[in-house]
Amino acid sequence: MATVSGRPDVDVDLTHEQLREMYELMLLARALDERMWLLNRAGQAPFAVSGQGHEGAQAGAGFALDPSKDWLVPYYRDLTLALRFGTSPRDVMLHMLARAADPNSGGRQMPGHYSSKAHRILSGSSPIATQIPHATGIAFAAKARGEDTVVITGFGDGATSEGDFHEAMNFASIYKLGVIFLCENNGYAISVPQKKQMAVERVADYAKGYDMPGVTVDGLDAVEVYAVAKEAVDRARRGEGPTLIEAIVRRLTPHSSDDDDRTYRSAEELEDMHSSGPLRVTRNRLMEIGALSDDWEQETKERIKTLVNDATEHAEQSPLPDPGTLADHVYAKDGSRM
Amino acid sequence: MREITYTEAAREGLDEEMARDSSVFVVGEGIGKRGGNFNTTLGLFDKYGPQRLRDTPIAERGFIGMCTGAAMTGTRPVVDFMFFDFILDATGEMINQIAKMQYMSSGRLKMPIVLRGCVGVGGSSATHHSGNYYSFYSHVPGWRVVLPTTPRDAKGLLKSAIRSDDPVLFLEHKLLLNTRGEVPDPDVDELIPFGKASVRREGTDVTAVAFGMMVNRTLEAAETLAQDGIRVEVIDPRSVAPLDMETILESLAKTGRMVIVDEDYGPAGMGAEIAALVADRAFDELDAPVRRVNGVHTPIPYSPPLEAAVVPNRDTIIGAIRDLVAE
Ligand SMILES: Cc1ncc(C[n+]2csc(CCOP(=O)(O)OP(=O)(O)O)c2C)c(N)n1
Secondary structure, three states: OEEEOOOOOOOOOOOHHHHHHHHHHHHHHHHHHHHHHHHHHOOOOOOOOOOOOOHHHHHHHHHHOOOOOOEEEOOOOOHHHHHHOOOOHHHHHHHHOOOOOOOOOOOOOOOOOOOEOOOOEOOOOOOOOOHHHHHHHHHHHHHHOOOOOOEEEEEEOHHHHOHHHHHHHHHHHHOOOOEEEEEEEOOEEOOEEHHHOOOOOOHHHHHHHOOOOEEEEEOOOHHHHHHHHHHHHHHHHOOOOOEEEEEEOOOOOOOOOOOOHHHOOOHHHHHHHHOOOHHHHHHHHHHHHOOOOHHHHHHHHHHHHHHHHHHHHHHHHOOOOOHHHOOOOOOOOOOOOO | OOEEEHHHHHHHHHHHHHHHOOOEEEEEOOOOOOOOOOOOOOOHHHHHHHHHEEEOOOOHHHHHHHHHHHHHOOOEEEEEEEEHHHHHHHHHHHHHHHOOHHHHOOOOOOOOOEEEEEEOOOOOOHHHOOOOOHHHHHOOOOOEEEOOOOHHHHHHHHHHHHHOOOOEEEEEEHHHOOOEEEOOOOOOOOOOOOOOOEEEEOOOOEEEEEOOHHHHHHHHHHHHHHOOOOOEEEEEOOEEEOOOHHHHHHHHHHHOOEEEEEEEEOOOOHHHHHHHHHHHHHHHHOOOOOEEEEEOOOOOOOOHHHHHHHOOOHHHHHHHHHHHHHO
16 A cells, blocks of 8 residues: 655645745754754753754645644654744744753753644653654544544654554554654664664555555655645545655754764765755755745845844743752642542 | 773673673664664674674564563573663563563573663753663562673673573663773683672771762762761672672671662662661661662753752762761
8 A cells, every 4th residue: 555656746735935934944944953953062952863854854744734733743853843833943942952941841851852732742752652652642532522633743764663653553543543654764763774674665565554555755855745745634634544654854964963973874875865955855846836036045044044043042041940940740730639 | 900991891791701602692773883872882793793783673672572582592682772761661571571481480491681771860861861770670579680880890790691591680870881990801701790799988987888870979979078087988789689788787887877879769769678678687786867868759851950950969978978977
């Protein structure tokens, strides 16, 4: 049932303005991401993890969802999706610099663990793949309430080796739940390449075992991902169940700020990988469609720079968490019903 | 004696055991060509090849179960798990299978498996890269749980762990990995036994039993207190299961006062166990109640100022010991 999407002339129902918004989201995510990396290198944050190279897959999928009612259950590279669901640049930097006002966790979680109750972004954990059953559970509860909510969860190719992934897929399919399983396949689990992680050729092949559609799509092209995700979301919304989408992406950075990928990726491979990326591919696509102009792009990049500077300064001036609050939230406040 | 790091020493121990016994192999994520997230296997891939340094998919429950099967039939797997928090998914395997298999087979099957990796708070590692869990596993019959704090102990205890027919949790506090210390030359086949504490500093006023990174913090505190004439004896049990109570009680007989310094949680922890054993076996030796210094009973936060407040430091240990001496 796994299919490979390959529709270069794909016709999508987005206006030129919406297409520009989608690309702008990718530019914003990239600019924030680069700043986060710099803050880490400058010693202002102990840790950074990046979504550079994954923006196209996330923007395309994100635009197929309805942030006013759908849920996002992200993993640590899902900055673009988090922004799409309403996280602001200031929120991103408050989280990155672990300030008391970090709306995600008040500085308790590592960077890259985006969440917001207000925006229906579920808090994730560092152990790989643990978010996938949670996404399924949200869809399970939504279905029980009679809502047509769709839940998207992001994860890497490595995460598909965990039982959590397979068990969640099975549940979602048995109960016909509205889950979009978005595998952002960058070919690596830290240093371990895909061929050492799975015998199947494509992650999307796993869908067969759970009797759900599985689609592989070029994750560098946001427009193409949108088309695939839209179909999956429509299907989920109609109550017809989950879809596994495998978006082929590139990890343009080392695994995290603690990694040096030159120890396991050759110079040629690194050079080849950097020869293209989602920003370039999506930009070319929008240029062909006639949705972009150089002026617009110039102006947008300026605006984004201002936003990123503002967010960084805002977070830098914001206070650190007070050690007196260390033990807050281990248990619910007034949570006892006994 | 030459000085090398904790990680180098443990790696040397692993290398020696792999050279000595071809049934020893390592599994883990990125332990092949990359040499491990913490350089635990650096250079060994070139020496022993992909069969004996097996990069795995991210499936902790799966590869621990797989190594359990392999261990029962005569091989000696070393599972390199990075952070203890990552193998919590394998808790069923670890408690139901590994710990009980020798018992269930009335000794017909052996369980020579080593699970090694990091524990401990430090470096803003947050809720899922900071767990300790050694007191947890000391509660489970069947496991050997070791917690080396010096490079020499890391090497000697890892060698013992690999030769052990019992399952061993070999836990490395992440802040100790790059610390340096004296280690005998490579040709010295030094095996350090489990259940033998090391007296890291002698003293006559207070016995301080410390675990993992807290051994170093307590040694720093002892140094400062010595300037005020308070002589602290610092004991590093090195393994929590078995626990060397003899050395601890001998020290108490000398000092009459005891504090247990453990960054792990207080409730149902090592300090509670030691205090209970002391009350049972040496109540008359006590000149003051046994005191505990523990990490705060919360998940571990990322934020540097919050993280710093979660574990005992030199000053909190000094304060606790001064109070104990004044009692
Ligand atoms: C249960 C668990 N095991 C191991 C790790 C360490 N780890 C963090 S990220 C990662 C690789 C994940 O690879 P993948 O799912 O492909 O996502 P990518 O980072 O490539 O986007 C690993 C092994 C972890 N966080 N949790």
